[in-house]
Amino acid sequence: MPEIAVVAPSRTQNTLLAVLDDARVASRTLATATTDLKNRALAAIADAVEANAGRIIPANDLDLANGRENGLSDGLQDRLRLDQTRLTALADAVRQIAALADPVGENVRGQSLPNGLKLSEVRVPFGVVGVIYEARPNVTIDIAALALKSGNAVVLRGGSAAQNTNRVLVELIQESLARVGLPGESVQTIDEFGRDGAHQLMQARGYVDVLIPRGSAELISTVVAESTVPVIETGAGVVHVFLDESANPQWAVDIVANAKLQRPSVCNALETLLVHEAAAERLLPSVLGELRSSGVTIHGDERTRALFPDAVPATEEDWSTEYMSLDLSVRVVSGLDEALEHIRTYSTGHTESIVTNDLANTERFLAEVDSAVVMVNASTRFTDGGEFGFGAEVGISTQKLHARGPMGLSELTSTKWIVRGAGQVRG
Numbered sequence: 001m002p003e004i005a006v007v008a009p010s011r012t013q014n015t016l017l018a019v020l021d022d023a024r025v026a027s028r029t030l031a032t033a034t035t036d037l038k039n040r041a042l043a044a045i046a047d048a049v050e051a052n053a054g055r056i057i058p059a060n061d062l063d064l065a066n067g068r069e070n071g072l073s074d075g076l077q078d079r080l081r082l083d084q085t086r087l088t089a090l091a092d093a094v095r096q097i098a099a100l101a102d103p104v105g106e107n108v109r110g111q112s113l114p115n116g117l118k119l120s121e122v123r124v125p126f127g128v129v130g131v132i133y134e135a136r137p138n139v140t141i142d143i144a145a146l147a148l149k150s151g152n153a154v155v156l157r158g159g160s161a162a163q164n165t166n167r168v169l170v171e172l173i174q175e176s177l178a179r180v181g182l183p184g185e186s187v188q189t190i191d192e193f194g195r196d197g198a199h200q201l202m203q204a205r206g207y208v209d210v211l212i213p214r215g216s217a218e219l220i221s222t223v224v225a226e227s228t229v230p231v232i233e234t235g236a237g238v239v240h241v242f243l244d245e246s247a248n249p250q251w252a253v254d255i256v257a258n259a260k261l262q263r264p265s266v267c268n269a270l271e272t273l274l275v276h277e278a279a280a281e282r283l284l285p286s287v288l289g290e291l292r293s294s295g296v297t298i299h300g301d302e303r304t305r306a307l308f309p310d311a312v313p314a315t316e317e318d319w320s321t322e323y324m325s326l327d328l329s330v331r332v333v334s335g336l337d338e339a340l341e342h343i344r345t346y347s348t349g350h351t352e353s354i355v356t357n358d359l360a361n362t363e364r365f366l367a368e369v370d371s372a373v374v375m376v377n378a379s380t381r382f383t384d385g386g387e388f389g390f391g392a393e394v395g396i397s398t399q400k401l402h403a404r405g406p407m408g409l410s411e412l413t414s415t416k417w418i419v420r421g422a423g424q425v426r427g
Contacts, residue, residue, distance in 0.1 A: 016201075023128045023153040023155050023185060029182065029186075030151045037181070038098075039098045044177075045172070045177075049090055049094070050087060050088060056082060056172075057087075077135075078265045093392040096386070097146060097391035097392060100391055102149065105124075107121070108121040109121050124414055124415065124416050126209040127152060129212065130154075131211070132214070134214075139158070140169045146409060150412040153185070155208065156187070160194070201229075202228065203228050204229055213234060217235075217348075232394075236267065236322045237268055237271065237322055237396070238347055239269065240352045241255065241273050243283050244358055247279055247356055255353070256270065256290075259379045261291070268351055272331070272342075273287075274332075274339045275304075275331070276336075278335075296326045299312055299329040300330045300331075301331045304330045304331065307332075340365070350383070352373075373396075393406045
């Protein structure tokens, strides 16, 4: 087993290596676990999450209190917060994952060669998946469930903001795994090792097969820049909606309001609204009035402010900001060409949507916008593994290698080639 690069050996680092070594051992058991056994483990986890609000919520309340004391933003507090409703939703998501087809062993393609060799490409687990994330205890459950169903062990670094909540959740997961006969080390947290643990996880090539960061743009860029472990990049969401000249006015109000207001702190929430100049006078007052009545601060360009005086002046920085709050930047554009150019300049490649009744503009938008998810006449809030039928999601990948968009079970697998012969040799 290769060694992790360290500045100087320490007892903490050696202990972390033991955690990673245990994860590798557990991954071998998971790789050959039956679908039935993995599903029984998921059912036990779902039941434990739903039945143990008395253990989870007090730990979460402590994290929230610490967060308020330390100036944690309202958006991150919302992501951190768990209550009985959210716990029930988490348990339901785990059960949905259990009901999905097991990707491990799936035959992707195959053929028989003229010499009689039979080839097949099959899905296999990665092995050990590392995840670094911030203030999102739901990720602890979602990632653990997806990793287990796809036959992977997982090492979690959930950050100090959710440390108490994550500790309890991981304890419940490990207890559930032990009850069905799977190793508890299949799911582990390294929160206790702090930032040093996160750095060591990024350097754990040979112990960790893939690393997935979820959180702020700063967190993601740090992991991408510093990791020697292969990274699946999940991106920040500077998400756009473009109201075309032909946009249905009621659809415009409903879609924009839902995309911005339903849950402003998440990565698929709307951050920049673009409006065709020929439709601005018809659409903006009602669309922005609906948002303003719900407490949204409008950061508008000059033409937006002329139609909606309550808006504050937008700055260059606004166009590239992922607010994760009740703020929205709004720009009036000359048409589809300018909207596309704005998106090319400022988008993070997450999700963009057009509201239109023009078929030609629809097809151009779909073809020319280079984002992980491109929508027509729909709220950007649908970019979600649960909504896409994955039960939950690993994250929204904004890169183009291996996986793109909402990542579910199959995105946590690789493939290997199986060759069956009868004594053939190559001439």
